[in-house]
Each structure stands twice: as structure tokens, then as C-alpha cells.
Amino acid sequence: MATDSWAQAVDEQEAAAESVTLRKVLCKLTSAQSLLNKLIRNNLVNTTNQVEVLQKDPNSPLYSVKSFEELRLKPQLLQGVYAMGFNRPSKIQETALPMMLAEPPQNLIAQSQSGTGKTAAFVLAMLSHVDPNNKFPQCLCVSPTYELALQTGKVIEQMGKYYPEVQLVYAIRGNKLQRGMKLQEQIVIGTPGTMLDWCSKFKFIDPKKIKVFVLDEADVMIATQGHQDQSIRIQRMLPKNCQMLLFSATFEESVWSFAQRIVPEPNIIKLKREEETLDTIKQYYVLCNSKEEKFEALCNIYGAITIAQAMIFCHTRKTAGWLAGELSREGHQVALLSGEMQVEQRAAVIERFRDGKEKVLVTTNVCARGIDVEQVSVVINFDLPVDKDGNPDNETYLHRIGRTGRFGKRGLAINMVDSRMSMNILNRIQEHFNKKIEKLNTDDLDEIEKIAS
């Protein structure tokens, strides 16, 4: 793909020195495209067998020796779990649930890979702990974004389908309640600002009656100043014996130690660094020279992935807007989601994408975490994730690629590298996770064929 560029320089040893004729190049490109199609389609192949196989492999995060029955869930919840099509718990569910359901209640800080069922784990804990006869909030669950709060709320609704005495309310922007009212729902799910207002300013919730407090995506809740202030202010209003449950796929060291300081005597489930990435998500990078070349590379791939769903991550809203525009001009059905949109608009875009109305979602980090769309088979990092100082943002990388390969499905993550700097970032990401990210070279048919198989 690269011509007289730095990328070619990087490539020097690998690239054959001989020049090829235009005809050969075109011929190669066509076969590369069809192989790429094959590669991506192969990655879409997924059967429930695959999940069953993984659930029997002790090294898989889906492995479990217990059944849901053995986790001693209420019959109504067992019914809900099976109605959702879950056969066995995953490793995090099997390990965390006994800790969360123990008496007296125990605190927990838990890490488990993306898409391994953390949400179901803490949702089952909340549903198990509420007393349906008490008509007031008993569990609070805080999520970093409006979209995630809605998504988690849906899981509570589905799992609690056969437990209708337990009710849920959303503490999110736009859900206006009458002043002076007291909530009767037992579970409140929301974002930190509204949740805090409902506890302190409006007093819709009596925080002293809360038994379980869940922080989903806990590391970002702690690392983001505003979220941290609000979450800690809520926590301070809760009774001393309130159970605290913190969940995430990533916990940077400093965040981990802070979490341990704010959660008294926690049980801890922590992954080793090398366990953080999922083997079911294959990671590649493509060398390009410019934004335009990345777009070209993307078009090649995009042609092949129209049958699946893909999420494309950009660093800025501007690039995301530009890219969505370019893809639309090419005639593609693309959805754009970025931070400046109204939250309701963002939720609507995700709903359309979830329903498969658009096959490609171009977005920024606002969508990197938690969003669970089963059909996403490819994630493309159009720009690699970096922090405000330009260093690799390893946690965001993991969350972004974790939008594919959900619960044992196979996924493909493709990183676009367009400068020495971004190659350096990619190398540091590889080092951090001690995981090789393979080069995808559309000029090397053998290599693509190998990946395709």
C-alpha cells in the first residue's frame, strides 16, 4: 500500500525489492480483496458450539464448573437467565456471584475481560439482594454514560422478567420526576450526576436504605475527576454496611490502589496482564501514509464487511465526521456517534445500530466502553487511542477492541498505522499486553491466506 514513504522504509526487509507491473498489482489487489472477504467472513462464523467448547476450557474466561442452579439463584431469576439463552455461568459469574451473595454481604472489586458477562453478574447480585416487599430503592448502579445505563437497565429488565415485583427506574438526564416524590422502585440505574441529585438535592432516594452500590466501568468512574467526585459523594451518604461492587475489564495500577482505598475489606478478582486480552479477538495492523490512504484501506475492508457490523474509532469528532461523510459519499450506510450529540440522539443511534439498520458505526471514545452489540465482528482503530499527552491509552485500546468478540465470539481488530509515531504507539501497546499484533499486508497474498484460514 505504501509507496515512497516512511511506511515503506519500515517495511523494507519484508517488501520484495522487485517492482511489479501495474497489471500484476491490480491482479494482486483483486485477489487480496477476495481473500480479505474470506478472512472477514470466516471471522463471522460462529456457532454456539464454540461457546460450549470455550466453557469447557479451563484457560477460557468463559470456563465454569458450576451451573446456575449451583449458584443458588432464586427460581424467578433462574427462569430469567435461561430465557436469555444462558446455559452456564462464565468464570466471572461463577466466581463473583458466591462472593456477592454471601452473608454478611462482602465488598468486591472485580476485573474480567470485555464481553465475559460482568453485567449479568452484578445484575443478578442486585436482583438477589432486593426485598420486593419493600417499596423503596435498595440498589444503586452507576454507569459512566447514558447509553450504558440504558443498556444495563435492559439487562435488569430481561433478567427480572419473571420477578415482576422488583421494579427499576432510570436516573438519567431527561427523566424528570415530580419534586417531593419518593421512589418506590427497588433498583435505580443511572449516571453519576443525576444519581447524586436524586440522592441529595431532590431526595427521591433515601441513601441510608441502600444495600448494594455498584460502580460499572469502575476504573473510568474513578479516573475521571467529575465522575469520581460524584460517585464518592454518593458513597459517603450510604450506610457503612452497604455492599460495594466495582467492576471493569481494566484497572490501571493507580486506579486499582485508589479503588482499594475507598472500598473497605474488598474481595478481589484481578487478571494477570497477559490474561487481559482475549485470544478470540485477532489483532492486526495496516500500514498507510495518510488519512486518505487509511480511508482507501478502509474502503477495501468495508467492501468485505457489509454483511457484518463494524465499529470504527477515531481520535476526534472532526475525523469521525469527515470519515462518516467520505463513507456516505461512497454510498455506504454509516451511522455517526460522537460526544457533542445530545444523549438521547446518541442512544437512538446505538439502538438503530443494534437493530442492524446501519452496518457501520463511526465513533470516538465515547462508545469505547461497555456497549454490547453481538453482531460487531470487526473493530477498526482508524486512529490509535492515545491519552492527552500522546501516550498509548492501553485501557481504551482494550475496551475498543472488546466491542467485538463478545462472549466467545470471534472478532477482528484492525489498527491503522500512518506515521512513525503511531507505529511507536502500536509497539508500546503490543509490549504492554505482551501480545503480538500481526501485520496485514494486502500485497502478500500468502500471508492473508494464512490469516484467512
Ligand SMILES: Nc1ncnc2c1ncn2[C@@H]1O[C@H](COP(=O)(O)OP(=O)(O)OP(=O)(O)O)[C@@H](O)[C@H]1O
Ligand atoms: N452466562 C452467559 N451465557 C451466555 N451469554 C452470556 C452469559 N453471560 C453474559 N452473556 C452475554 O454475553 C454478552 C457480553 O456480556 P456483558 O455485556 O455482560 O459483558 P461485560 O463483561 O460486561 O463486557 P464489557 O467489559 O465490554 O462491559 C452479552 O450479550 C450477554 O448477554
